[in-house]
Amino acid sequence: MPPSSAITLDQRKIFILPTKEGILFSFLIVFMVIAGINYQNSLIFALAFLLASLFMVSILHTYRNLSGLTIMAGGTLPAFAGEDAEFTVVLSRFGVRTYEALLLGWNIDLLLGADLLEDEEVKVKLFVETRVRGLMNPGRMLIQTYYPVGLFRAWSWLDLDMKTIVYPRPVPAGAIPFSESTSSDGELIQREGVDDFYGLRDYQQGDPLKHVAWKSYARTDELLTKQFAAFADRRVWLEWDFFPGMDKEARLSRLCHWVLKLDTGNDEYGLRLPGVEIAPGRGPEHREEMLKTLALFEVEQGS
């Protein structure tokens, strides 16, 4: 089946087979029929046939518990290699049919249960273990159910076309060496408009209106002026060449560690990889861009 972001299950996609318990149950029925024959007891026959019919009817109910269900790809959250990446899957039902005890996931030993009873839509957060950095597609997801009686297992493998980014596994690499290129540049650039907020003081005549803390004024009736301090920050360059002799993954892991470290500080940081350069910057989006670059840098196909 080709990958797709929303799949409605129907008979082409659902497989169904008896479970071990189902086979045991059918042996029980055979045993009961033999008891009925030997005791010439009609009601034992009746019970055996009732259970045999239940066995057959349960096929339909188990099938029904998947059929018509729509599974959609929801959002994903990136992860560092070795951690679990989060994939959100949305199950939805239309009409009166409800779904119960659905099990889903990518790892058959670690399936997550979900019910779709009163809700028409339910989001299930699934975690998939990551191993290597790069763009990760967890592959086909398993959705299965034993409901209602556990005698049959209905299942389907779905290719939901979900991807997430796996960042390199961070590896501590000691103190950050300030790259020579940074210090030799020597100039500190006074930038405008990107100053950091510092504090508030009483409004004084002549303060620019756009620096007045209007929100605070609305709350307290006091005119205050926002103060901005302009720091002559250090700008850090993270260099591919910091780690001579190391292989690619080892370098990326250490660079990743520093990105995380620098992100908690106040420094602006940039990245230089062979053929890639990201100008120094700060903030979540910058961090994201850095990590993404590290994750996707010369990724081997198929990872």
Added chain:
Amino acid sequence: MTGFQIPRNSLAWMLAAQTAVILPHISRMPYSTIALCFFCVLWRVMVYQGRWSYPGKWVKVLFVFFGIVGLGIGYGTFLGLDPWVGLLIMMFVLKLLEMHHKRDGYVVILLGYFVALTQFLYEQGIPYTLYMFVCVIMITAALIGLNQTRSHLRPVQTFKKASVLLLQSVPLMIVLFVLFPRISPLWTVPLQSSVARTGVTDTMTPGNIALLTQSDELAFRATFADEVPPLSKLYWRGLVLSRFDGESWTQELPALYGRLYRPDQPPPSWRDNMELLGEEVKYSILLEPTSQNWLFSLTMPEGTDKEGIGLVRDFRFYSFREIRSKLRYELTSHLNYRIDRDLHDFWRYRYTLLPVEGNPRSKRLAESIWDRSPNKQEYIRNVLRRFNREEFVYTLKPPVLGDNSIDEFLLDSKRGFCEHYAGSFVFLMRTVGIPARVVVGYQGGEYNRIGNYVEVRQFDAHAWTEVWQEGQGWVRVDPTSAVAPERIESGLEFAVEGEDTFLSNLPLSWMKYRQTLWLTEIRLQLSALSHYWDSWVVGYTPSVQMSLLARYFGDLDRKWLGMVMMSSFFSLLGVVAIFILGKRSHTLLRPIDREYLKFCQLLAKQGLPRSVGEGPLHYAARVVQTRPDLAPAMKQVTDTYVRLNYAEDQPEKTESLRKAIRVYRFRNLVTET
């Protein structure tokens, strides 16, 4: 996975089902087993509540040991059915204390179905069947609970689901029940040992038939092919008792009778002694289990073609196996007959044999009557007249008699039940050399017009006599009719009406209220229902199946029957499938389409329906033309829908469309008011 916790839903139903399934067995179980069951359930509840932990290995071994010893002591044997059922129940309960995996839950549930089955070895009536059906629903609910997510905590819903599943299975079950080729047993199986022998016995001592009449249990039901003969003619012959030891009457030694007349063998020579005269009466009898070997028939029956049954020399039927389950047999009888017209001297001797000692006064009485009577016929008449004229009383409470019971009855107490009259009558006959014998069985019954059958209960048990006369053979003489003709005409209840002894030990018996019309009506209805159940469900044996199916399909062999069964089963399964899977009307709509269509319906209510095939943008333009006030809402909803329609299918965005529609609804409300 040692930390497995059975879902609460499942455990609750498991315990409930277990209790319900075991309950009917309790009267047959030893106290130690009951105590063990109770203790195991208690322990399991404690484990669930986290107060106790699962028992260790040695504790479990101890339990098993204690349980088996308890069963052994309680039943005294491990042979027969009851100890095995006890063992099964014990395993079923002990398994509760060993639920470490989901698999163990399945084992408990499968054992539960099996314990439910064993109940049918003991009881097969409608009430028990309904009860067991509820038990099976409960077991199934436990099975469903085992497969629900742990967050599902609504046991009633689970029970409902189980009921739905089983009710959908019932039609399929009926197809299998009717069409599954029934075959005869593959091997012999242990039978229940606790069934009491019921009905008339092969020994008649004064008092034991009177005791039998204290019971209102069903003996058998007889369905007649044509008109039902009058109740007074219904003498259901069961046993012939011809040996008297001074106290009780017993059967003739079987060895003296010679061969039986049975369908698979050529008729024995004594078969020629039967002359069947007059009209034939065809009927079938559905006999309740008696754990005895004798069968009941109207005098005088032709032979039978049912296997396993034979006609004995004294013209009554004998089953080669003890009757442990309901037995149906079909017979033809002739109410007029002449049997043993010529009686061999040996038999004349046997049938006039009396103990040398004992009952001297009765012997003198017989001789004095004999002296007054010109011939044998007159003698018989004089004896009966004596019963009729002297103050003999027909009573269910005769006094206890001593060693010379016949003397005491005939000359002192003069109070007795049918066995007193029959026994002493034969005694008086034999004293003067007239061959005579006692016959026991049932007399009369109750005609059920709803089901068109005669129902015979234990209180219809009766004893009468047969006297051999030259040229006529054995002639039935019922001395009771000389004392209490109403016993024969209307039944025991009327015969003992004055003394208030009818079923005096059963104050609530239905049978005591025969005069209350509406109660009788209900009773007859219930009885008819139970008769249909017994004949068509419980009594659905291989032969009944063959005759029923032959009626509709003509002759068919097993292979063909199997094919008919499979094809009907799967066609019906198809119907059930349509029923279960049918409702899937708008299952293929995407959430945004569904929301948009709901919105269109809202507008249609305002008189602005969307035409077939009209695109959202055209529709919006048309709506705005007639209702300019809706323009902003229309624009927002339509834009959102169109945008989402071509955007990536992100479910979160459905919410934005819903929001837009909500805004429309709000505005619309404002414009309406």
